[in-house]
Every structure is written in structure tokens, then in C-alpha cells.
Amino acid sequence: MADEILTNPRAERVKAVRALSGQSVRKRAGRFVVEGPQAVREAVLVGDVHDVYVTAATAQRYPEIVDAARDRGIRVHTGTAEVLDAMSPDAQHxxxxxxxxxxxxxDLVGPRLVAVLANVRDPGNAGTVIRAADAAGADAALLTAESVDVHNPKVVRSTAGSLFHLPVITGADLADAVASLRSAGLTVLAADGAGEHDLDDLLDVAGNAPEGVPDLARPTAWLFGNEAWGLRDEDRALADAVVRVPIRGRAESLNLATAATVCLYASARAQR
Incomplete structure (x- = not known):
């Protein structure tokens, strides 16, 4: 049952929701904010959601969100546009x-494809890689302790709901994570523009790779580095092999999220 209409943008409830944009508040509250119809739609279907906030207009525009929330016993609150804007100016009410x-x-059982983000600081890139991992059918995404907080509103928004579709592991030590993935039977490949192996060449021999050449058809964890400086030498050294995405045109490089998408889809294709 809907609560009374929220009309005061300075109310404590509104301030509490807005405050969840801060990492320290999120940790204390054990909660985070989900913004926008796509992300909220996925959250109410499979996430552990406490409250949904809409305006009368967006409740009519996205009835499936309201219906799904109520079907799961999630509280739905209607507020004015000013109230929703005060909660988040980026959430489309x-x-x-x-x-x-x-x-x-x-907790992962028999993973075949995992995206590992080391020192990835940009929220948009991190969220986009998680979304790409979801789209490619990866079993999980993992962010090291030095990476951006996965519950940062910009990360959540950039995942477009994929945060609720696959396990996203956070706070990991990279060396420990690589050791665990390798012990689970995954080959660890580092994506780097100076890699000794060409991704297209690996696709050509996938499933029948010669000795000493990574086989993309095998269970694989892809290691992606920081947007500005890539992987540190010591991080790159943790991988079983270093792979470059070929640049056919005159572009100097690919950005992190684009390169990660290409690599993840190459593995997904090879594993089919």
C-alpha cells in the first residue's frame, strides 16, 4: 500500500536517501541508492530492496516497477518531483x-569466465565493465580493494541493472584473488596493449591452442588495470599470459571498458 505523498524536499527521509551517495553513510547504514528506471526495475525483481520512490507521473510511466515492487512486499512511496530531485537529480524520478x-x-562454483578489475577508479568504467561481463555471460566480476566502491551511485547507474544479475566481489587483494582463481582451474590473462599475444590470433586457435599459447576456450579470468596507467608490473606478472587487443586503425588505444568488452566477448565466443 502506498504511503502518503512526500512533499517536503528537506524532510529527514529525503535527506537520508540523498546521504547514501556518500560511502561512509552507505557503510554505516548497510544500504545504497539505486537510480533510474532500468536499474530500479532490475533491483525490484531480484535485489534486496527496502523502498522505492516515484512520482505520480513515473508510477504511471513504469507500472511494471511499481507492480513488481508491491508483489515482493517492497514499500512504494510517491513524492513530488522536487522530492525525487532532492533524493537524486540523476534518477529520472x-x-x-x-x-x-x-x-x-x-562462493563461485565452476566459474568459466571472470572479469577482474585492478585499481579501476572511474565509476563509469567500472560499471560498464560489470555490464559487459553480464552481457558476455561471465560468472562474476571482481574489484580489488584499490578500485572504486561498487555501490557508488555512478557505478550502480552505469551497470544498468547488471549489478543485480551476477556476483560482484569487492575488496579483494589481487594476488590472493589470482591464486584462488587459478586454483579453481582458470587461466589468468592480463589485458595490456604491449601483450605478447594477439587476441585475434588466440581466437584463431581457440580449442586447439599449441603448447605455451593461452587457450581462450578454457575457463579464463581476465585482468584489467587502471584507466590511466594500466596494470602495474607486479600485477601483470601475476597473470599466466599478457594479451593485447589488436588496433587495426589509427587509434592510439582503446579505453578500459571497450577493451574489456572485446576480451570478454572473445572468451565467450571461444567457450561456446
Whole structure:
């Protein structure tokens, strides 16, 4: 049942939702904010959501969100446009509050494709890689402790709902994560523009790779580095092999999210 209409943009409830944009507040509350119709739609279907906030207009525009929330016993609150804007100016008047997600590498059973983000700081890039991992059918995404907080509103928004589709493991030590992935039977490949192996060449021999050449048809964890400086030498050295995405034209390089998408889809194709 809907609550009374929220009309005061300075109300404590509104301030509490807005405050979840801060990492320290999220940790104390154990909750984070989900912004926009696409992300909220996925959150109410499979996430641990406490509240949904809409305007009368967005409730009519996205009835499936309201219906799904109510079917799962999630509280739906209607507010004015000013109230929703005060909660989040980027949410298109659709906001949800959910419990922080938590996954462990040990919980993965028989993973075949994992995206590992080391020192990835840009929220948009991190969210886009998680979305690409989801689209490519990856079993998980993993962010090291030095990477951006996965519950940062910009990360959540950039995943377009994929944060709720696959396990996203956070706070990992890279060396420990690589060791765990390798012990689970995954080949660890580092994506780097100076890699000794060409991704297209690896696709050509996938499933029948000669000795000493990574086989993309095998279970694989892809290691992606920082947007500005890539992978540190010591991080790159953790991988079984270093792979470059070929540049056919005159572009100097690919950005992180684009390169990650190409690599993940190459593995997904080879594993089919």
C-alpha cells in the first residue's frame, strides 16, 4: 500500500536517501541508492530492496516497477518531483534503496569466465565493465580493494541493472584473488596493449591452442588495470599470459571498458 505523498524536499527521509551517495553513510547504514528506471526495475525483481520512490507521473510511466515492487512486499512511496530531485537529480524520478550486496570468491562454483578489475577508479568504467561481463555471460566480476566502491551511485547507474544479475566481489587483494582463481582451474590473462599475444590470433586457435599459447576456450579470468596507467608490473606478472587487443586503425588505444568488452566477448565466443 502506498504511503502518503512526500512533499517536503528537506524532510529527514529525503535527506537520508540523498546521504547514501556518500560511502561512509552507505557503510554505516548497510544500504545504497539505486537510480533510474532500468536499474530500479532490475533491483525490484531480484535485489534486496527496502523502498522505492516515484512520482505520480513515473508510477504511471513504469507500472511494471511499481507492480513488481508491491508483489515482493517492497514499500512504494510517491513524492513530488522536487522530492525525487532532492533524493537524486540523476534518477529520472525513480529511486530505490537496497541492502549492500556482498559476495565471496569462494562462493563461485565452476566459474568459466571472470572479469577482474585492478585499481579501476572511474565509476563509469567500472560499471560498464560489470555490464559487459553480464552481457558476455561471465560468472562474476571482481574489484580489488584499490578500485572504486561498487555501490557508488555512478557505478550502480552505469551497470544498468547488471549489478543485480551476477556476483560482484569487492575488496579483494589481487594476488590472493589470482591464486584462488587459478586454483579453481582458470587461466589468468592480463589485458595490456604491449601483450605478447594477439587476441585475434588466440581466437584463431581457440580449442586447439599449441603448447605455451593461452587457450581462450578454457575457463579464463581476465585482468584489467587502471584507466590511466594500466596494470602495474607486479600485477601483470601475476597473470599466466599478457594479451593485447589488436588496433587495426589509427587509434592510439582503446579505453578500459571497450577493451574489456572485446576480451570478454572473445572468451565467450571461444567457450561456446
Amino acid at each position: 525513480v529511486v530505490a534503496v537496497a541492502s549492500l550486496t556482498s559476495h565471496a570468491l569462494a
